[in-house]
Every structure is written in C-alpha cells, then in structure tokens.
Amino acid sequence: TQLLEQSPQFLSIQEGENLTVYCNSSSVFSSLQWYRQEPGEGPVLLVTVVTGGEVKKLKRLTFQFGDARKDSSLHITAAQPGDTGLYLCAGVTYNTDKLIFGTGTRLQVFP
Amino acid sequence: SAVISQKPSRDICQRGTSLTIQCQVDSQVTMMFWYRQQPGQSLTLIATANQGSEATYESGFVIDKFPISRPNLTFSTLTVSNMSPEDSSIYLCSVRTSGNGEQFFGPGTRLTVL
Numbered sequence A: 001t002q003l004l005e006q007s008p009q010f011l012s013i014q015e016g017e018n019l020t021v022y023c024n025s026s027s028v029f030s031s032l033q034w035y036r037q038e039p040g041e042g043p044v045l046l047v048t049v050v051t052g053g054e055v056k057k058l059k060r061l062t063f064q065f066g067d068a069r070k071d072s073s074l075h076i077t078a079a080q081p082g083d084t085g086l087y088l089c090a091g092v093t094y095n096t097d098k099l100i101f102g103t104g105t106r107l108q109v110f111p
Numbered sequence B: 001s002a003v004i005s006q007k008p009s010r011d012i013c014q015r016g017t018s019l020t021i022q023c024q025v026d027s028q029v030t031m032m033f034w035y036r037q038q039p040g041q042s043l044t045l046i047a048t049a050n051q052g053s054e055a056t057y058e059s060g061f062v063i064d065k066f067p068i069s070r071p072n073l074t075f076s077t078l079t080v081s082n083m084s085p086e087d088s089s090i091y092l093c094s095v096r097t098s099g100n101g102e103q104f105f106g107p108g109t110r111l112t113v114l
Helices: none
Strands: A005-007 A010-014 A019-024 A029-037 A044-049 A055-058 A061-065 A071-076 A085-093 A099-101 A105-110 B004-007 B010-013 B019-025 B031-037 B043-049 B068-072 B075-080 B089-096 B103-105 B109-113
Touching: A005 A085, A010 A019, A019 A085, A019 A105, A029 A071, A044 A055, A044 A061, A044 B103, A071 A085, A099 B043, B004 B089, B019 B031, B019 B089, B031 B075, B043 B068, B043 B075, B075 B089
Parallel strands: A010 A105, B010 B109
Antiparallel strands: A005 A019, A019 A071, A029 A044, A029 A085, A055 A061, A061 A071, A085 A099, A085 A105, B004 B019, B019 B075, B031 B043, B031 B089, B068 B075, B089 B103, B089 B109
C-alpha cells in the first residue's frame, strides 16, 4: 500500500511557467522531505519540513507542510529547463521511523 | 550530509546468477538502508542494514533473496541472489545522519538481468 500519493504524475511545461506538485497521505509524518532525481543519479535532498504549517523557500522553490502533517506541496516559480527531473516526496512516520517515498512526479520543462 | 559511493555502478547479469553491491560512506552512520527503484517508478525500501545484527526486511523482501551485510558503521553490501529479469532495477544505498529523518543516497547500481 502506497502511503504517499503525488499529483500530477507527469507535468510538461514551458520555461517561465509556474507549477505545483502535491503530496498527500492519510498518515501523519514526523518529518517530510522533498528530493529531485535526475537520470543515472540517486535522489538529492532539497528540503526537510518538520513543523505543521511550515513553509520553506529555496530560491524559486517553495515547500509547505500541511497543518495536520499529512500532506505537502512544492511550488516552482518561473520554471527553467534545469528544473527537469523526477520529484519525490518522502515521509517518516511516527510508528515505523522509516522513510517512505511518494509515487513521484516527472517534470519536463521545455525551453 | 554524507558522501556515499556504490560499486558497481551498473551491471548486466545472466538469469540464475548473483550480484553483490557495495556501499561505502565517508563517515560513520548508525542507520543504513537499501532501496529498489524499478524502471520509471519511485523508491521501495528493501531493508534496514543493522550493524552487528541481521538486517530488518520489509514486506515482500526476504533474506534468502537479498542477503545484506553490515560489518561496520561505514560499509554495507546487498546481494541479489538467483536473479531473474524481474530483478532488473536500480538499487540504492541510503544513510540517515540526523534525528529529523533526513537521508542521503548513493548514485545507485543499475542492474539488468537477461
């Protein structure tokens, strides 16, 4: 059973557009992370959020953790071709202490 | 953070054979994990590699198929035994370095079974 559902599954946009990726679950997480993975490489950690309602910004990327600690979103402003990749949310649940990955969102940004 | 290397980076193997993947970390870490990523998919946790004791496997993964060693706090191996084409995947080593659950990943081993 997949605990973390991401939407959309695929996203293909033009350079300069904005986008939001959602990560939803029925489970409560002690922390939630976002990763980006490029072909032939392992996932690279972008951000960790630990407090319900927390918002973190990383240049053009804005991450939000839901108040109930069950969901998160990633918003990219003015997307660039370098943002292309597989975006993965991942959460650690209180009862298992294991990092479980979401279903993934594959983003393609065209110049 | 941690710097993680894996060997081999890729391999093509014949059905029925076994492959051992090595994971080396540049610092001592308590928690090490092995994940599988099937083509076009997300990551699935195989097991937690415990130093000095048997690995803890997730549902659907068994020790006979994926034996794991963890001889010290910087090194682990994962063996994929009696391989079949369904084992073709990327295998990733990961470590956790802090109490907030942050994990770092190696570059992965891309396995193709013919």
